[in-house]
Amino acid sequence: MIPEVVQRIPLQYYIFFASALFVIGIVGVLTRRNAIIIFMSVELMLNAVNLLLIAFSTYRSDPNGQVFVFFIMAVAAAEVAVGLAIIVMIYRNVRSVDIGLLNKLKW
Numbered sequence: 179m180i181p182e183v184v185q186r187i188p189l190q191y192y193i194f195f196a197s198a199l200f201v202i203g204i205v206g207v208l209t210r211r212n213a214i215i216i217f218m219s220v221e222l223m224l225n226a227v228n229l230l231l232i233a234f235s236t237y238r239s240d241p242n243g244q245v246f247v248f249f250i251m252a253v254a255a256a257e258v259a260v261g262l263a264i265i266v267m268i269y270r271n272v273r274s275v276d277i278g279l280l281n282k283l284k285w
Contacts, residue, residue: 192233199226213268213275217261224254 199222228247235243251258265275272279 189233189237192229195234196226196230199223199229211276211278213261213265213277216260216277217265221254221258224250 203219203221203223203226206222207216209220212214228250231243231247231250235241268280269275
């Protein structure tokens with residue numbers, strides 16, 4: 179059963195909102211030098227995709243998109259765990275999370 183509130187919101191609003199979130203994530207990845215902010219921007223982009231998958235599956239009354247969101251969330255959780263472990267190791271070696279200083283880790 180689809181809630182009545184979701185049916186009244188046009189699909190274009192979800193598309194515009196998810197596009198704005200995705201663009202904010204892209205700008206964050208391309209302009210920031212802090213590794214933690216870059217990971218947060220990647221998560222923002224994944225959440226924008228999840229929002230679109232949920233909106234499209236709700237409007238089509240097809241649960242496949244909602245099931246696919248769970249797989250994306252599992253991949254995002256694994257990415258956060260591995261990414262934060264890498265950031266901690268970089269911080270231990272360089273004493274900074276600035277990705278501009280990573281050239282010190284080269285041979």
